[in-house]
Amino acid sequence: MKQSGGQQGGRRSRPTRREAKPSEGRSPSANDQRARRPGRLAGRVALVTGAGQGIGRAIALAFASEGADVGIVEIDPAKAKSTADAVFELGRRCVAIVGDVGMRADCERAVEETARELGGLDVLVNGAAWAQPNTAVHETSDELYQRTFDVCMTSVFWTTRAAYPHLKKSGNASVINFASNAGTEGMAGNAVYAASKEAIRGFSRSLAREWGRDGIRVNMIRPIAASPSLAGWIEENPKLAAVQARAIPLGRFGDCDADIAPVAVFLASDESRYLTAVTLPADGGGGQER
Numbered sequence: 490m491k492q493s494g495g496q497q498g499g500r501r502s503r504p505t506r507r508e509a510k511p512s513e514g515r516s517p518s519a520n521d522q523r524a525r526r527p528g529r530l531a532g533r534v535a536l537v538t539g540a541g542q543g544i545g546r547a548i549a550l551a552f553a554s555e556g557a558d559v560g561i562v563e564i565d566p567a568k569a570k571s572t573a574d575a576v577f578e579l580g581r582r583c584v585a586i587v588g589d590v591g592m593r594a595d596c597e598r599a600v601e602e603t604a605r606e607l608g609g610l611d612v613l614v615n616g617a618a619w620a621q622p623n624t625a626v627h628e629t630s631d632e633l634y635q636r637t638f639d640v641c642m643t644s645v646f647w648t649t650r651a652a653y654p655h656l657k658k659s660g661n662a663s664v665i666n667f668a669s670n671a672g673t674e675g676m677a678g679n680a681v682y683a684a685s686k687e688a689i690r691g692f693s694r695s696l697a698r699e700w701g702r703d704g705i706r707v708n709m710i711r712p713i714a715a716s717p718s719l720a721g722w723i724e725e726n727p728k729l730a731a732v733q734a735r736a737i738p739l740g741r742f743g744d745c746d747a748d749i750a751p752v753a754v755f756l757a758s759d760e761s762r763y764l765t766a767v768t769l770p771a772d773g774g775g776g777q778e779r
């Protein structure tokens with residue numbers, strides 16, 4: 490479920506690039522110690538879109554904890570900075586690009602800057618998404634339709650197309666895209682978002698077939714998680730949220746850090762080396778499609 494509001498459309502920001510700051514000179518924090526542990530993604534470079542909050546941020550930090558250097562793209566500059574700072578705290582390098590994934594140039598720039606600054610690209614996570622909630626189809630303008638599709642689906646086309654030469658060079662690459670129960674089950678008031686999420690699945694399965702021989706796996710996560718956007722909806726609709734949480738077999742909404750990010754680490758790592766074209770439902774059993 491996607492319930493974010495916020496300004497969208499035609500908003501473009503200049504990229505900010507941050508160099509990694511050495512963490513010497515401080516007494517070792519828990520983060521420093523975690524960063525020193527040999528990680529499952531050691532030596533890899535990942536790019537995570539929409540990494541300013543929620544699932545994207547959780548994945549960026551989990552990847553950094555597992556030894557990856559991380560590029561992030563985020564439309565909100567303050568959120569981009571916050572995530573980049575947290576990656577630096579974990580002792581990893583980070584390139585933070587303030588950009589709009591609904592714009593082709595920003596997607597391409599994010600891929601190129603990440604690969605150039607961090608020395609390649611092994612993992613691409615397309616986490617950014619946006620939808621205007623509670624909008625019936627008959628009230629949806631062409632502009633809103635296009636904007637929703639561009640941010641949610643066309644961005645995935647733009648980033649993956651730009652990333653291909655880098656991922657191919659990696660020879661051991663993983664692309665992770667996001668599906669939604671809104672798509673698999675339908676969601677009144679969110680039809681365009683739902684359609685974009687199922688489009689991502691067809692696109693991803695096809696990519697998996699095209700790119701398998703290049704050593705690039707393409708998988709999807711279909712999460713349910715109390716990210717800030719869902720948390721806002723829970724706050725506004727406490728009774729309905731409680732009913733929905735009870736309907737989830739595990740009895741609660743997922744946690745971005747503890748429940749979703751580890752699934753992305755698994756899909757990015759060699760532990761899932763024989764998995765491609767799958768949708769993992771990280772949803773506590775809540776989705777009907779299994």
Ligand SMILES: NC(=O)c1ccc[n+]([C@@H]2O[C@H](COP(=O)([O-])OP(=O)(O)OC[C@H]3O[C@@H](n4cnc5c(N)ncnc54)[C@H](O)[C@@H]3O)[C@@H](O)[C@H]2O)c1
Pocket residue numbers: 490491493538539540541542543544545562563564565568588589590591615616617618619640667668669670711712713714715716717718719
């Ligand atoms: N949270 C859930 O329960 C749930 C359910 C199904 C699918 N998903 C999918 O998981 C992914 C992450 O979801 P979430 O709930 O953490 O999202 P979220 O809305 O909490 O965070 C999305 C992030 O992307 C950024 N963003 C939005 N538009 C952008 C743009 N045009 N360019 C760059 N950045 C942009 C936002 O600023 C935000 O930081 C999304 O693809 C979403 O569709 C989430």
